[in-house]
Amino acid sequence: GAVVSQHPSWVICKSGTSVKIECRSLDFQATTMFWYRQFPKQSLMLMATSNEGSKATYEQGVEKDKFLINHASLTLSTLTVTSAHPEDSSFYICSAVPGLFTDTQYFGPGTRLTVL
């Protein structure tokens, strides 16, 4: 089946540093990727929609200058958490849509970010 990978799977960083998380579709091309955030015991919340070759669309309340998204190719999207703070500690998950005109989404395994 289709596989989506994320790297790293977990990261610990100091407050004020930036962290980059990669989301790759391994065996299909994804024109659209989604980035989600999940706090403990809460549901996934969509942060932004990433489209290859264009600017990401951010959900209300998500700071685009803090969460930089780049979708440089049809198999890779990156999320950079800039100047991370402890409140950014969360589980970040991406999903990828294989092509157009489909409701299917394949989810990555997630990246656990801890900011000290």
Place this chain on the structure above:
Amino acid sequence: KNEVEQSPQNLTAQEGEFITINCSYSVGISALHWLQQHPGGGIVSLFMLSSGKKKHGRLIATINIQEKHSSLHITASHPRDSAVYICAVPIFGNEKLTFGTGTRLTIIP
């Protein structure tokens, strides 16, 4: 009122029991997703369905579009089925998913 509601929130059952998790949503949709999230956090897509029923191994998903309701069933449950089960729907008519709060299932040996 949440646009996607799941019940129960928590479910504990003995190994071998038949499990049912329910999901109700408030607007018309094109398809509904059932996801499984393991304790480590990773998410696996179980089903995507737009009508009727789908079966994969011991898992069965059904959906009633008119009643805006879906169920996930697990037959002969096993401790490895312990996870959080999440339903998700494209509320806004596109690929963007809205997620239910999840059902935490614990199967006791």
